[in-house]
Amino acid sequence: MEAIKTRRSIRRYADREVERALVVQALDAARHAPSASNIQPWEFVVITDTGTKEKLSRVHKHSAFLKGAPVVVVVLGNERLSEHHFPVDCAAAIENLLLAAHGLGLGCCWVAVYSTRSTEREEAVRGVLEVGEEYRIVAMVGMGYPGEVPKPRKMKELDEIVHWGSFRSPN
Numbered sequence: 001m002e003a004i005k006t007r008r009s010i011r012r013y014a015d016r017e018v019e020r021a022l023v024v025q026a027l028d029a030a031r032h033a034p035s036a037s038n039i040q041p042w043e044f045v046v047i048t049d050t051g052t053k054e055k056l057s058r059v060h061k062h063s064a065f066l067k068g069a070p071v072v073v074v075v076l077g078n079e080r081l082s083e084h085h086f087p088v089d090c091a092a093a094i095e096n097l098l099l100a101a102h103g104l105g106l107g108c109c110w111v112a113v114y115s116t117r118s119t120e121r122e123e124a125v126r127g128v129l130e131v132g133e134e135y136r137i138v139a140m141v142g143m144g145y146p147g148e149v150p151k152p153r154k155m156k157e158l159d160e161i162v163h164w165g166s167f168r169s170p171n
């Protein structure tokens with residue numbers, strides 16, 4: 001509960017290299033996520049090369065901070081293996097990755113790539129990383145030692161979002 005409640009999106013990073021063993025632990029957490037029929041359609045591309053991070057940072061305006069991230073993890077979903085469930089399976093893996101990284105003292109931020117609106121962002125990443133056609137690109141995650149302390153943000157209260165017994169029951 002502590003890791004879940006204290007995790008925040010971190011978009012600025014300390015000028016410090018991330019030990020490969022920590023990245024491996026976070027990826028190991030990701031692969032233990034639940035997935036529909038246990039298909040595990042996820043794969044991960046780990047980027048530390050400055051030029052590649054720079055290209056990924058240009059995918060859209062909300063990915064600009066990636067150029068300052070020591071590590072970028074690109075999350076792929078194999079659409080041939082799991083046509084209908086790959087986005088949510090990969091989302092579960094990403095959340096595991098974020099929480100594990102936070103528990104290890106790292107900061108991360110999820111960057112949207114997959115969208116039902118357009119494949120434009122996916123095609124931009126596909127071009128940079130030469131990702132095969134059977135894979136969809138779900139997200140990118142910036143990772144590093146935190147270089148900021150985000151302002152508190154408001155979370156909805158349980159009584160705004162939980163319905164006991166039926167949707168129309170009084171809270």
Ligand SMILES: Cc1cc2nc3c(=O)[nH]c(=O)nc-3n(C[C@H](O)[C@H](O)[C@H](O)COP(=O)(O)O)c2cc1C
Nearest residue numbers: 007008009010011062063109110111112113150153
């Ligand atoms: C599906 C998804 C897509 C997101 N895309 C971006 C993004 O493109 N750029 C970004 O800076 N943050 C992105 N975020 C991070 C959210 O802005 C952040 O999780 C939210 O504001 C809540 O803040 P917190 O993570 O600190 O709790 C994304 C988060 C999710 C779950």
